[in-house]
Each structure stands twice: as structure tokens, then as C-alpha cells.
Amino acid sequence: MAPKHLPPKQLQNLRFFFTRSLRTSSSSSISTSAAVSPLNLAERPEPAIQKPLTAIQDHAKPSSILDIHDHQKLFSNVPTSKLLHASSNLYLASISPMVDFGMWVMNSRLMETDNILRAAMMKTVRHTFFEHFCAGEDVVEAGRCIKKVNESGLRGMLVFAVEYTGDNDACDQNLKGFLDTVQSAMSLPPSSVSSVVVKITAICPLSLLERVSDLLRWQQRHPSFNLPWKQNSFPLFSDSSPLYHTIEKPEPLTPQEEHDLQLGQERLWKLSEKSVQANIPLTVDAENTAIQPAIDYLTYSAAIKYNKDDNPIVYGTIQAYLKDAKERLLLATKAADKMRVPMGFKVVRGAYMSRESKLASALGYDSPIHNSIQETHACYNDCASFMLEKITNRSDAVILATHNVESGRLAAKKALDLGIGRGNPKLEFAQLYGMSDSLSFGLSNAGFLVSKYMPYGPVDKVIPYLLRRAEENRGLLSTSSIDKELMR
16 A cells, blocks of 8 residues: 655644653653663563463573573572562552553543542552652662662663653753762762663753654755754664655754754763763663654764763664664664774663554554564564674673563573673663563673663652553563562
């Protein structure tokens, strides 16, 4: 079927429909991340196992590298009370009707005003899901949580969970929060924080990122199209990248928009400079394809400026569930090599599947997401393998963020086969805080550096984000059955 070309006004209406739930009534919203993307580390749940085996039996394959079936060894540093609390929370989070009810309540008018029900709901959430999946309500609580995680042999990716801002005042306020996060990380035990995570939508207005992405896509279609504000970057697209978001030639940025873009870039530069001073990597999360070109543009421009002396500070993120993921990774690293820029990437599966597929379908195009979970797994493993080989050849670095046991096992074996020593700072595995602890401890016990993605922020701002991620990715808040069996 030929693609349907929609009028610009109808396209804009569709874009508003798919993004309006992300915008807040105020200037900014504080929320926690994959899913995306937050949590951008999230991934699709595995197909149900049909064989009459327990999850532990199914994963207890002979392996001298990764052992995740010895529950006593895995959780030896975790107090019994913590295991009991975690087990009960994971059980509750795996009940689909409960997640549905939670999303309904959090999105209803009941949460818009102060009342007894809202207070009771917030208190319940605070002492259950929030404590399990989040690091605290402020940077001080997050720091204490990082120390506890570090005592168990893991590290933390510290996430000030703000995103989707609408104006420069909110962006400036968020920047201060990110700078405070880096400062706090500097005061924690050495190497306990593996990176600080930022979403570009927190420091650059969402509507501007949409405009910039439109212009970048149009230039990809028409290379002679001039963008006077564009600075040096790596390739943002491959031949298979989705361009359907931009059907007609967009208007140039206004002087005010160019000024706002410069402000957004300067905010990222200030945060990058602070990260260089602290010698703590700054990981830029990926988001949805409507704004990802602008995010990559700003990320790569900052990497060119601050990644020096074989020390990648600014990391980009590649979402392996996208059909063009591997091609874009190859193009970006090739350009970085040519410019002699050390580059770090976080490789994830992705957390915006539902939104991406719905928008593409509404516009009459195929989804940019792989057609099957097997294709996504294959792409993820290929990207991981490629980045591991890059580590052996030069100063690149990679964070392999996955909840998939087989991907973890394959990457660990590949690393050792390539001679990447255990504890090599250029290789980090990562999982969401509160999820896939068996995989985290298994990789850590095998000698690799492992981090937990640890978002923090006020409860009423963080939980709606988790619920949106749950809506985007059915099964996100339900851990694999192996974790629950091992905890029991």
C-alpha cells in the first residue's frame, strides 16, 4: 500500500495527539526513567516459556562465565528484609489489573487536587513501588541509596528524573538540578557513580526539538538545504532511517528559536564541563524518533567538544529495537574515528514501542521498530558485539543495558574472548534499579562492572512517568520469573 501523505495541519494534529500526554500543565515535570527510557533501559518482555520448566531450570545452563542460579551466592549481600520487600513489590507489579488501576488513578482528576484519597495513594506508592524502583526524592536520599548499592558490589547511574520542558526558565531550573547531581556524585565514594544521566528534553524545549528534527530530516532528504545554525556533528541518519515525520519543507528557525537552540546547547556544554571536572561520564538518554535527530545532533556536537585524550565523557544512546540502529551506530563511530573523537554509547533495546508504531501507522508507514522480538535481540547482540570490538581497538566505551540473560551471557563471553579484562572501565553492564537483580549480581560476581539505573525525584512527579512506561511496555514493571523464584 502506498504511503498516505497527510496535510501539514493534520500531521501536526497527530504529532500533538501522540505527545500531549507527555507535556505538563506547568513548565516542567519531574519523572523517572527506560524505560524508557527510564526508562530508556527497558525492553520488551520475553515470550512465555511453554516447557514445564521453572525459570531457574531454564536459565541454569552450564556457563563458567555467568552463574545466575545460585541464589545464596547472588543475594549474599542483600538483607532478608530487603529480599522480602522486593519480592512482594515485584509480585504486585506483575499483576496487570493493578497496573491498569494505578494508571487510571494517576491520570484521573483525583490526583489534581489535595484530598484524602490522593494522600493515601501517594503514601502507599511511596512505601512500595517508589522505594523499590527509585533512589529517593532528592539528591541526598539518592546518594544514600547509591552507597547501599555500592556496598553490594554494584555501581549507580544517577538520574535526576526530569524531562519534557516547555520554556527556558524550566530548562534553567533543570540544569541546576543536573549540576547538583554531578556535584553530589563527586562527594560519593570513588567510582560508586558510573555516570550521570540526562534527557535533552529537560534542558531544551520539546517544541524546539521537534522543529530542529524536522529541519534535520529535510536536509537529509535534500542535502543542499542550508541550516546556518548547524555545527559539526556525526551522521544522524542512515539510508533506512524514518523520515516520514517531515512531509513538507519546514520553515527556517526564527531568530528567537535559533537563540533558544543556542541556550539549549550551552546548557549541555555546562553540564559536560562539570562532568569533565568530575571525570564522571554524562550519558544522554534516547527518546522517540520524532525528536531523536535533534537529540543526537546536540549529543554528538558535545562529544566532539568534550571527548578528549582517549576519555569519552559524553555518551550517546542507541535503541536496538529500531531497524536503523546498527547502521546509525556504524556511521557515527566511523565519523568519530575519522575525527579522532573517543566515543561512548549506551546500547538499549528501547522503550517507546507503542508510541512509535501508532504514529507510523497513523501516517501510513511501516513501524520503525523491528518486526519481531527475535530481530530486536539479534540487532542488540550485533551492536553489543561491534562496540566490544571497538573497545579492543581504541579508546571507545560502551554501557550494555539489558535485562536479557542471554544477551548478558553472550556479551560477557565475547568480552573475555577479545581479551577485555574483567573490571575494564570501558565496559559497563546496566539494569534498572529494582529489576533483574539476579543478572546484575551474576555479572558482578563474574568480575564485570555493573550499574543500576537509579532515578530520583518527588513521588508525585516520578510515579506518573513509571506508569507511562508501564503503558508503553506491557511487562516493564514485572520482573522475569527467575528473579522472583531466586528471591523466594
